[in-house]
Amino acid sequence: MRSPALHEVKVVLLIVPVVFGHAVYCYSAIELNQPVEYPKEKYLDFIEIAHKYGYYAEEHTVTTEDGYLLTLYRMRNTTCRVFLTPVLLMHGLLLSSDTWLDSGPKEGLAYYLADNCYDLWVGNFRGNYLGRRHVRLNPDKDPEFWNFSFDEMGLYDVPATIDAVLALTQEETLNYIGYSQGGGTFAIMCSERPEYRLKVNTFIGLAPAIRMKFTRSIPFRVYSDLLSIFWKETKLLGIYEVLYRGSLLQRALAMICRLPGFLRDKLCVGVISLVDNYDPGSIQTETLRRLYTHFPAGTSVKNFVKYSQAVNKGTFQKFDYGREKNLVIYGNETAPFYNLKNLDMPSLLITGENDFIVDIRDVTSVHKQLKNSKLFVVKNEYWDHFDIPYSAYFPKLVFPVVHKQLLKYGGGGGGDGFQSFYFIK
Ligand SMILES: *[C@@H]1O[C@H](CO)[C@@H](O)[C@H](O)[C@H]1NC(C)=O
Ligand SMILES: *[C@@H]1O[C@H](CO)[C@@H](O)[C@H](O)[C@H]1NC(C)=O
Ligand SMILES: *[C@@H]1O[C@H](CO)[C@@H](O)[C@H](O)[C@H]1NC(C)=O
Numbered sequence: 001m002r003s004p005a006l007h008e009v010k011v012v013l014l015i016v017p018v019v020f021g022h023a024v025y026c027y028s029a030i031e032l033n034q035p036v037e038y039p040k041e042k043y044l045d046f047i048e049i050a051h052k053y054g055y056y057a058e059e060h061t062v063t064t065e066d067g068y069l070l071t072l073y074r075m076r077n078t079t080c081r082v083f084l085t086p087v088l089l090m091h092g093l094l095l096s097s098d099t100w101l102d103s104g105p106k107e108g109l110a111y112y113l114a115d116n117c118y119d120l121w122v123g124n125f126r127g128n129y130l131g132r133r134h135v136r137l138n139p140d141k142d143p144e145f146w147n148f149s150f151d152e153m154g155l156y157d158v159p160a161t162i163d164a165v166l167a168l169t170q171e172e173t174l175n176y177i178g179y180s181q182g183g184g185t186f187a188i189m190c191s192e193r194p195e196y197r198l199k200v201n202t203f204i205g206l207a208p209a210i211r212m213k214f215t216r217s218i219p220f221r222v223y224s225d226l227l228s229i230f231w232k233e234t235k236l237l238g239i240y241e242v243l244y245r246g247s248l249l250q251r252a253l254a255m256i257c258r259l260p261g262f263l264r265d266k267l268c269v270g271v272i273s274l275v276d277n278y279d280p281g282s283i284q285t286e287t288l289r290r291l292y293t294h295f296p297a298g299t300s301v302k303n304f305v306k307y308s309q310a311v312n313k314g315t316f317q318k319f320d321y322g323r324e325k326n327l328v329i330y331g332n333e334t335a336p337f338y339n340l341k342n343l344d345m346p347s348l349l350i351t352g353e354n355d356f357i358v359d360i361r362d363v364t365s366v367h368k369q370l371k372n373s374k375l376f377v378v379k380n381e382y383w384d385h386f387d388i389p390y391s392a393y394f395p396k397l398v399f400p401v402v403h404k405q406l407l408k409y410g411g412g413g414g415g416d417g418f419q420s421f422y423f424i425k
Pocket of ligand 2: 144147329
Protein backbone atom coordinates (compact mmCIF):
# COMPACT_ATOMS: atom_id res chain seq x y z
CA MET A 1 0.00 0.00 0.00
CA ARG A 2 1.28 3.43 -0.93
CA SER A 3 0.41 5.96 1.73
CA PRO A 4 2.02 9.36 1.10
CA ALA A 5 0.35 11.09 4.10
CA LEU A 6 1.62 8.50 6.55
CA HIS A 7 4.98 8.80 4.92
CA GLU A 8 5.08 12.54 5.61
CA VAL A 9 4.47 11.87 9.30
CA LYS A 10 7.25 9.31 9.36
CA VAL A 11 9.59 11.72 7.62
CA VAL A 12 8.92 14.39 10.23
CA LEU A 13 9.46 11.89 13.05
CA LEU A 14 12.75 10.94 11.45
CA ILE A 15 14.10 14.44 10.99
CA VAL A 16 14.61 14.92 14.73
CA PRO A 17 16.97 11.95 15.32
CA VAL A 18 18.74 12.54 12.01
CA VAL A 19 19.39 16.21 12.74
CA PHE A 20 20.48 15.36 16.26
CA GLY A 21 22.70 12.55 14.98
CA HIS A 22 24.20 14.90 12.48
CA ALA A 23 24.94 17.52 15.11
CA VAL A 24 26.72 14.88 17.19
CA TYR A 25 28.57 13.74 14.10
CA CYS A 26 29.72 17.25 13.19
CA TYR A 27 30.80 17.91 16.74
CA SER A 28 32.77 14.68 16.88
CA ALA A 29 34.35 15.43 13.50
CA ILE A 30 35.60 18.72 14.91
CA GLU A 31 36.67 17.17 18.19
CA LEU A 32 38.38 14.13 16.81
CA ASN A 33 39.19 15.44 13.35
CA GLN A 34 40.43 11.99 12.46
CA PRO A 35 38.63 9.21 10.65
CA VAL A 36 37.71 6.57 13.18
CA GLU A 37 39.39 3.26 12.46
CA TYR A 38 36.86 1.06 10.74
CA PRO A 39 36.47 -2.52 11.90
CA LYS A 40 37.17 -3.96 8.46
CA GLU A 41 36.89 -7.61 9.33
CA LYS A 42 33.27 -7.12 10.30
CA TYR A 43 32.10 -6.55 6.75
CA LEU A 44 32.89 -8.24 3.49
CA ASP A 45 34.70 -6.33 0.75
CA PHE A 46 33.94 -6.44 -2.98
CA ILE A 47 35.97 -9.58 -3.64
CA GLU A 48 34.60 -11.42 -0.64
CA ILE A 49 31.01 -10.64 -1.63
CA ALA A 50 31.61 -11.68 -5.24
CA HIS A 51 33.14 -14.95 -3.99
CA LYS A 52 30.29 -15.50 -1.58
CA TYR A 53 27.89 -15.62 -4.53
CA GLY A 54 30.18 -17.74 -6.68
CA TYR A 55 31.74 -15.08 -8.91
CA TYR A 56 35.38 -14.57 -9.78
CA ALA A 57 36.84 -11.18 -8.79
CA GLU A 58 40.23 -9.48 -8.74
CA GLU A 59 41.61 -6.17 -7.46
CA HIS A 60 43.81 -3.62 -9.22
CA THR A 61 45.17 -0.18 -8.39
CA VAL A 62 44.86 2.73 -10.81
CA THR A 63 47.35 5.61 -10.53
CA THR A 64 46.05 8.94 -11.82
CA GLU A 65 48.28 11.55 -13.47
CA ASP A 66 48.12 13.63 -10.29
CA GLY A 67 49.07 10.73 -8.05
CA TYR A 68 45.81 9.39 -6.58
CA LEU A 69 45.61 5.62 -6.10
CA LEU A 70 42.18 4.24 -6.88
CA THR A 71 40.89 0.73 -6.31
CA LEU A 72 39.53 -1.04 -9.39
CA TYR A 73 37.76 -4.40 -9.35
CA ARG A 74 37.10 -6.93 -12.06
CA MET A 75 34.33 -9.46 -11.80
CA ARG A 76 33.04 -12.29 -13.93
CA ASN A 77 30.81 -15.30 -14.05
CA THR A 78 33.05 -18.36 -14.15
CA THR A 79 30.71 -20.30 -16.43
CA CYS A 80 31.40 -17.87 -19.31
CA ARG A 81 33.90 -19.09 -21.89
CA VAL A 82 34.10 -16.02 -24.12
CA PHE A 83 33.57 -12.44 -23.06
CA LEU A 84 31.92 -9.39 -24.56
CA THR A 85 33.61 -5.98 -24.75
CA PRO A 86 34.57 -4.73 -21.27
CA VAL A 87 32.03 -2.69 -19.32
CA LEU A 88 33.17 -0.13 -16.75
CA LEU A 89 30.83 0.93 -13.94
CA MET A 90 31.41 4.17 -12.02
CA HIS A 91 29.54 5.03 -8.82
CA GLY A 92 27.85 8.17 -7.47
CA LEU A 93 28.59 10.76 -4.77
CA LEU A 94 29.43 9.29 -1.32
CA LEU A 95 29.28 5.80 -2.78
CA SER A 96 31.90 3.26 -3.88
CA SER A 97 32.34 0.15 -6.02
CA ASP A 98 30.21 -1.67 -3.41
CA THR A 99 27.16 0.11 -4.83
CA TRP A 100 26.80 -2.43 -7.61
CA LEU A 101 26.73 -5.46 -5.32
CA ASP A 102 24.59 -4.12 -2.48
CA SER A 103 21.24 -5.24 -3.80
CA GLY A 104 22.42 -8.84 -4.14
CA PRO A 105 22.64 -11.34 -7.04
CA LYS A 106 18.93 -11.20 -7.87
CA GLU A 107 18.87 -7.43 -8.26
CA GLY A 108 22.33 -5.86 -8.66
CA LEU A 109 23.51 -4.60 -12.05
CA ALA A 110 27.01 -6.07 -11.64
CA TYR A 111 25.64 -9.60 -11.31
CA TYR A 112 23.43 -9.19 -14.37
CA LEU A 113 26.27 -7.91 -16.51
CA ALA A 114 28.57 -10.71 -15.33
CA ASP A 115 25.90 -13.34 -16.01
CA ASN A 116 25.57 -12.02 -19.55
CA CYS A 117 29.31 -12.63 -19.97
CA TYR A 118 30.52 -9.07 -20.02
CA ASP A 119 34.06 -8.61 -18.76
CA LEU A 120 33.04 -6.34 -15.91
CA TRP A 121 35.15 -3.60 -14.30
CA VAL A 122 34.07 -1.54 -11.33
CA GLY A 123 35.96 1.64 -10.41
CA ASN A 124 36.26 4.11 -7.53
CA PHE A 125 36.66 7.88 -7.42
CA ARG A 126 39.25 9.73 -5.34
CA GLY A 127 38.25 10.57 -1.79
CA ASN A 128 36.01 7.63 -0.94
CA TYR A 129 37.35 4.93 1.35
CA LEU A 130 38.73 2.98 -1.63
CA GLY A 131 40.31 6.07 -3.19
CA ARG A 132 41.95 7.42 -0.09
CA ARG A 133 45.57 6.86 -1.08
CA HIS A 134 48.13 8.94 -2.94
CA VAL A 135 51.71 8.41 -4.10
CA ARG A 136 52.92 11.43 -2.11
CA LEU A 137 50.13 12.92 0.01
CA ASN A 138 48.74 11.55 3.25
CA PRO A 139 44.95 12.03 3.42
CA ASP A 140 45.10 12.25 7.22
CA LYS A 141 47.86 14.87 7.29
CA ASP A 142 47.96 16.77 4.00
CA PRO A 143 45.03 19.11 3.27
CA GLU A 144 46.29 19.18 -0.32
CA PHE A 145 44.98 15.63 -0.76
CA TRP A 146 41.43 16.99 -0.42
CA ASN A 147 41.89 19.82 -2.90
CA PHE A 148 39.56 18.34 -5.51
CA SER A 149 35.97 18.32 -6.69
CA PHE A 150 34.27 16.24 -9.35
CA ASP A 151 36.11 18.41 -11.92
CA GLU A 152 39.31 16.48 -11.16
CA MET A 153 37.47 13.15 -11.08
CA GLY A 154 36.39 13.80 -14.68
CA LEU A 155 39.76 15.15 -15.73
CA TYR A 156 41.93 12.47 -14.10
CA ASP A 157 40.05 9.55 -12.52
CA VAL A 158 37.81 8.54 -15.40
CA PRO A 159 40.55 8.63 -18.09
CA ALA A 160 43.04 6.81 -15.82
CA THR A 161 40.50 4.09 -15.04
CA ILE A 162 39.60 3.66 -18.72
CA ASP A 163 43.30 3.39 -19.62
CA ALA A 164 43.85 0.81 -16.89
CA VAL A 165 40.97 -1.37 -18.10
CA LEU A 166 42.13 -1.18 -21.72
CA ALA A 167 45.72 -2.00 -20.74
CA LEU A 168 44.67 -4.96 -18.60
CA THR A 169 42.29 -6.40 -21.22
CA GLN A 170 44.41 -5.42 -24.24
CA GLU A 171 41.19 -4.18 -25.82
CA GLU A 172 40.92 -0.90 -27.70
CA THR A 173 37.47 0.16 -26.57
CA LEU A 174 35.06 -0.35 -23.70
CA ASN A 175 31.55 0.59 -22.64
CA TYR A 176 30.95 3.05 -19.83
CA ILE A 177 28.06 3.05 -17.38
CA GLY A 178 28.02 5.95 -14.92
CA TYR A 179 25.56 6.51 -12.11
CA SER A 180 24.96 10.12 -11.02
CA GLN A 181 28.47 11.55 -10.36
CA GLY A 182 29.81 8.71 -12.51
CA GLY A 183 27.84 10.19 -15.43
CA GLY A 184 28.72 13.84 -14.81
CA THR A 185 32.44 13.08 -14.60
CA PHE A 186 32.23 11.17 -17.88
CA ALA A 187 30.78 14.28 -19.55
CA ILE A 188 33.64 16.35 -18.07
CA MET A 189 36.18 13.94 -19.54
CA CYS A 190 34.55 14.18 -22.98
CA SER A 191 34.72 17.97 -22.78
CA GLU A 192 38.30 18.23 -21.53
CA ARG A 193 39.93 15.21 -23.14
CA PRO A 194 37.97 14.55 -26.33
CA GLU A 195 40.51 11.96 -27.50
CA TYR A 196 39.05 9.59 -24.90
CA ARG A 197 35.70 9.43 -26.61
CA LEU A 198 37.24 7.18 -29.24
CA LYS A 199 37.87 4.61 -26.51
CA VAL A 200 34.21 4.36 -25.56
CA ASN A 201 31.64 2.59 -27.76
CA THR A 202 28.60 3.58 -25.78
CA PHE A 203 27.86 5.68 -22.73
CA ILE A 204 24.98 4.79 -20.45
CA GLY A 205 24.13 7.53 -17.96
CA LEU A 206 22.04 6.32 -15.03
CA ALA A 207 20.51 9.51 -13.60
CA PRO A 208 23.71 11.29 -14.74
CA ALA A 209 24.59 14.41 -12.71
CA ILE A 210 25.50 16.65 -15.66
CA ARG A 211 23.10 19.51 -15.09
CA MET A 212 21.48 19.96 -11.65
CA LYS A 213 19.37 23.07 -12.05
CA PHE A 214 16.18 21.43 -10.76
CA THR A 215 17.56 19.40 -7.85
CA ARG A 216 14.72 19.29 -5.33
CA SER A 217 16.31 17.47 -2.39
CA ILE A 218 16.29 19.94 0.49
CA PRO A 219 18.80 18.06 2.70
CA PHE A 220 21.21 17.79 -0.23
CA ARG A 221 20.87 21.47 -1.09
CA VAL A 222 21.12 22.66 2.51
CA TYR A 223 24.09 20.45 3.31
CA SER A 224 26.11 21.47 0.25
CA ASP A 225 25.12 25.15 0.63
CA LEU A 226 26.22 25.15 4.27
CA LEU A 227 29.60 23.72 3.37
CA SER A 228 29.88 26.28 0.60
CA ILE A 229 29.00 29.21 2.90
CA PHE A 230 31.27 28.01 5.70
CA TRP A 231 34.04 26.62 3.52
CA LYS A 232 36.65 28.96 5.04
CA GLU A 233 35.59 28.02 8.57
CA THR A 234 35.80 24.29 7.84
CA LYS A 235 39.40 24.84 6.71
CA LEU A 236 40.18 26.74 9.91
CA LEU A 237 38.78 23.80 11.86
CA GLY A 238 40.90 21.40 9.81
CA ILE A 239 37.90 19.68 8.19
CA TYR A 240 38.57 18.67 4.61
CA GLU A 241 36.82 15.32 4.40
CA VAL A 242 33.13 14.74 5.12
CA LEU A 243 30.68 11.89 5.52
CA TYR A 244 33.39 9.27 5.46
CA ARG A 245 33.16 5.59 6.12
CA GLY A 246 33.85 5.00 9.79
CA SER A 247 32.31 8.33 10.80
CA LEU A 248 29.82 8.29 13.65
CA LEU A 249 26.97 8.89 11.20
CA GLN A 250 27.92 5.93 9.04
CA ARG A 251 28.40 3.69 12.05
CA ALA A 252 25.10 4.81 13.55
CA LEU A 253 23.32 4.02 10.28
CA ALA A 254 24.97 0.63 10.08
CA MET A 255 23.97 -0.06 13.67
CA ILE A 256 20.36 1.04 13.23
CA CYS A 257 19.96 -1.22 10.23
CA ARG A 258 21.15 -4.21 12.21
CA LEU A 259 18.45 -3.71 14.84
CA PRO A 260 15.65 -6.23 14.75
CA GLY A 261 12.14 -5.64 13.48
CA PHE A 262 9.80 -2.90 12.43
CA LEU A 263 11.74 0.10 13.74
CA ARG A 264 14.81 -0.89 11.80
CA ASP A 265 12.92 -1.20 8.50
CA LYS A 266 11.35 2.22 8.92
CA LEU A 267 14.51 3.99 10.03
CA CYS A 268 16.71 2.34 7.44
CA VAL A 269 14.55 3.32 4.52
CA GLY A 270 13.60 6.63 6.14
CA VAL A 271 17.12 8.01 5.98
CA ILE A 272 17.38 7.36 2.25
CA SER A 273 13.86 8.75 1.65
CA LEU A 274 14.82 11.92 3.50
CA VAL A 275 17.70 12.67 1.18
CA ASP A 276 15.99 11.57 -2.00
CA ASN A 277 12.38 10.49 -2.18
CA TYR A 278 10.10 7.64 -1.27
CA ASP A 279 9.36 4.73 -3.56
CA PRO A 280 7.43 2.29 -1.36
CA GLY A 281 8.55 -1.31 -1.40
CA SER A 282 11.27 -0.64 -3.93
CA ILE A 283 14.39 -1.08 -1.82
CA GLN A 284 14.76 -4.16 0.37
CA THR A 285 15.92 -3.80 3.97
CA GLU A 286 18.70 -6.31 3.31
CA THR A 287 20.00 -4.05 0.54
CA LEU A 288 19.99 -1.04 2.85
CA ARG A 289 21.70 -2.99 5.57
CA ARG A 290 24.54 -3.78 3.16
CA LEU A 291 24.55 -0.21 1.86
CA TYR A 292 24.98 1.34 5.29
CA THR A 293 28.06 -0.76 6.06
CA HIS A 294 29.94 1.52 3.67
CA PHE A 295 27.64 4.50 3.03
CA PRO A 296 28.42 7.33 3.21
CA ALA A 297 31.84 6.44 1.82
CA GLY A 298 33.35 9.94 2.04
CA THR A 299 34.38 12.82 -0.17
CA SER A 300 36.01 16.25 0.09
CA VAL A 301 34.33 19.40 1.41
CA LYS A 302 35.38 21.00 -1.87
CA ASN A 303 33.36 18.45 -3.82
CA PHE A 304 30.22 19.46 -1.93
CA VAL A 305 31.05 23.12 -2.56
CA LYS A 306 31.15 22.26 -6.26
CA TYR A 307 27.75 20.54 -5.99
CA SER A 308 26.37 23.62 -4.29
CA GLN A 309 27.62 25.71 -7.22
CA ALA A 310 26.19 23.27 -9.75
CA VAL A 311 22.77 23.32 -8.11
CA ASN A 312 22.62 27.08 -7.54
CA LYS A 313 23.98 28.16 -10.91
CA GLY A 314 22.25 25.39 -12.82
CA THR A 315 25.16 25.33 -15.25
CA PHE A 316 27.78 22.78 -16.28
CA GLN A 317 31.03 24.64 -15.70
CA LYS A 318 34.32 24.42 -13.82
CA PHE A 319 34.81 25.25 -10.15
CA ASP A 320 34.11 28.91 -9.43
CA TYR A 321 36.86 30.37 -7.22
CA GLY A 322 35.53 33.93 -7.44
CA ARG A 323 36.50 36.55 -10.00
CA GLU A 324 40.06 37.29 -8.96
CA LYS A 325 41.18 33.72 -8.49
CA ASN A 326 39.33 32.61 -11.64
CA LEU A 327 41.36 35.13 -13.59
CA VAL A 328 44.58 33.63 -12.24
CA ILE A 329 43.55 30.00 -12.70
CA TYR A 330 41.45 30.16 -15.89
CA GLY A 331 42.56 33.46 -17.44
CA ASN A 332 38.95 34.62 -17.26
CA GLU A 333 36.79 36.04 -14.49
CA THR A 334 34.17 33.40 -15.28
CA ALA A 335 34.88 29.72 -14.76
CA PRO A 336 34.88 28.03 -18.20
CA PHE A 337 31.81 26.11 -19.31
CA TYR A 338 32.08 22.44 -20.20
CA ASN A 339 30.78 21.59 -23.61
CA LEU A 340 28.76 18.54 -24.49
CA LYS A 341 29.51 18.48 -28.19
CA ASN A 342 32.21 15.84 -27.88
CA LEU A 343 29.94 13.45 -26.03
CA ASP A 344 28.92 12.14 -29.41
CA MET A 345 29.10 8.36 -29.12
CA PRO A 346 25.78 6.48 -29.00
CA SER A 347 24.40 7.23 -25.53
CA LEU A 348 21.49 6.22 -23.40
CA LEU A 349 20.29 8.41 -20.52
CA ILE A 350 18.03 6.83 -17.93
CA THR A 351 15.89 8.89 -15.56
CA GLY A 352 12.81 8.69 -13.35
CA GLU A 353 9.99 11.10 -12.57
CA ASN A 354 10.46 11.12 -8.82
CA ASP A 355 14.23 11.73 -8.70
CA PHE A 356 14.89 14.63 -6.32
CA ILE A 357 18.69 14.65 -6.75
CA VAL A 358 19.07 14.66 -10.54
CA ASP A 359 15.75 15.88 -11.86
CA ILE A 360 14.13 14.44 -14.97
CA ARG A 361 14.03 17.98 -16.45
CA ASP A 362 17.81 18.24 -16.21
CA VAL A 363 18.42 14.83 -17.77
CA THR A 364 15.96 15.68 -20.57
CA SER A 365 17.72 18.98 -21.22
CA VAL A 366 21.12 17.23 -21.45
CA HIS A 367 19.61 14.61 -23.75
CA LYS A 368 18.45 17.36 -26.11
CA GLN A 369 21.96 18.83 -26.23
CA LEU A 370 23.64 15.53 -27.10
CA LYS A 371 24.08 14.54 -30.72
CA ASN A 372 23.52 10.86 -30.43
CA SER A 373 21.50 10.00 -27.35
CA LYS A 374 18.35 8.21 -26.37
CA LEU A 375 16.30 9.00 -23.30
CA PHE A 376 14.61 6.31 -21.26
CA VAL A 377 12.14 7.25 -18.53
CA VAL A 378 11.62 4.36 -16.09
CA LYS A 379 8.01 3.23 -16.17
CA ASN A 380 7.26 3.72 -12.50
CA GLU A 381 5.96 7.11 -11.36
CA TYR A 382 7.75 6.76 -8.00
CA TRP A 383 11.19 6.03 -9.48
CA ASP A 384 13.80 8.04 -7.56
CA HIS A 385 17.57 8.53 -7.46
CA PHE A 386 18.52 5.64 -5.18
CA ASP A 387 16.30 3.24 -7.11
CA ILE A 388 18.92 3.00 -9.84
CA PRO A 389 21.42 0.89 -7.91
CA TYR A 390 19.15 -0.37 -5.13
CA SER A 391 15.64 -1.05 -6.37
CA ALA A 392 14.32 -4.59 -6.44
CA TYR A 393 12.54 -3.55 -9.65
CA PHE A 394 15.79 -2.72 -11.45
CA PRO A 395 16.11 -6.06 -13.29
CA LYS A 396 12.62 -5.80 -14.70
CA LEU A 397 12.35 -2.07 -15.35
CA VAL A 398 15.86 -1.02 -16.34
CA PHE A 399 18.25 -3.87 -17.06
CA PRO A 400 16.63 -4.90 -20.41
CA VAL A 401 17.18 -1.38 -21.80
CA VAL A 402 20.81 -1.35 -20.64
CA HIS A 403 21.40 -4.78 -22.13
CA LYS A 404 19.80 -3.82 -25.45
CA GLN A 405 21.98 -0.70 -25.71
CA LEU A 406 25.12 -2.73 -24.97
CA LEU A 407 24.22 -5.42 -27.49
CA LYS A 408 23.52 -2.89 -30.19
CA TYR A 409 26.32 -0.35 -29.69
CA GLY A 410 28.69 -2.03 -27.25
CA GLY A 411 30.92 -3.53 -29.93
CA GLY A 412 31.49 -0.24 -31.74
CA GLY A 413 30.96 -0.38 -35.51
CA GLY A 414 28.19 2.21 -35.45
CA GLY A 415 25.47 0.09 -33.91
CA ASP A 416 25.68 -2.93 -36.20
CA GLY A 417 25.29 -5.19 -33.18
CA PHE A 418 28.75 -6.72 -33.70
CA GLN A 419 30.54 -7.64 -30.48
CA SER A 420 34.22 -8.43 -30.17
CA PHE A 421 34.22 -11.73 -28.36
CA TYR A 422 37.44 -12.56 -26.64
CA PHE A 423 39.00 -15.11 -24.36
CA ILE A 424 40.57 -14.28 -21.04
CA LYS A 425 43.83 -16.05 -20.26
C1 LIG B 1 26.53 -17.55 -14.13
O1 LIG B 1 25.87 -17.71 -15.38
C2 LIG B 1 25.16 -18.92 -15.50
C3 LIG B 1 24.62 -18.99 -16.92
O2 LIG B 1 23.92 -17.82 -17.25
C4 LIG B 1 24.07 -18.96 -14.45
O3 LIG B 1 23.37 -20.20 -14.52
C5 LIG B 1 24.67 -18.78 -13.06
O4 LIG B 1 23.65 -18.70 -12.09
C6 LIG B 1 25.51 -17.51 -13.02
N1 LIG B 1 26.07 -17.26 -11.72
C7 LIG B 1 27.12 -17.88 -11.18
C8 LIG B 1 27.52 -17.49 -9.84
O5 LIG B 1 27.74 -18.75 -11.77
C1 LIG C 1 44.00 23.75 -5.06
O1 LIG C 1 43.83 23.59 -6.47
C2 LIG C 1 43.72 24.82 -7.15
C3 LIG C 1 43.32 24.53 -8.58
O2 LIG C 1 43.99 23.46 -9.11
C4 LIG C 1 45.02 25.60 -7.01
O3 LIG C 1 44.93 26.83 -7.69
C5 LIG C 1 45.29 25.84 -5.54
O4 LIG C 1 46.54 26.47 -5.39
C6 LIG C 1 45.28 24.54 -4.76
N1 LIG C 1 45.33 24.84 -3.35
C7 LIG C 1 46.14 24.21 -2.51
C8 LIG C 1 46.06 24.64 -1.10
O5 LIG C 1 46.90 23.34 -2.86
C1 LIG D 1 35.47 34.72 -20.60
O1 LIG D 1 34.33 33.91 -20.41
C2 LIG D 1 33.15 34.39 -21.03
C3 LIG D 1 32.00 33.53 -20.59
O2 LIG D 1 32.28 32.16 -20.79
C4 LIG D 1 33.35 34.43 -22.54
O3 LIG D 1 32.19 34.91 -23.16
C5 LIG D 1 34.55 35.28 -22.86
O4 LIG D 1 34.82 35.22 -24.25
C6 LIG D 1 35.78 34.83 -22.07
N1 LIG D 1 36.86 35.79 -22.27
C7 LIG D 1 38.08 35.42 -22.64
C8 LIG D 1 39.10 36.51 -22.74
O5 LIG D 1 38.39 34.25 -22.90
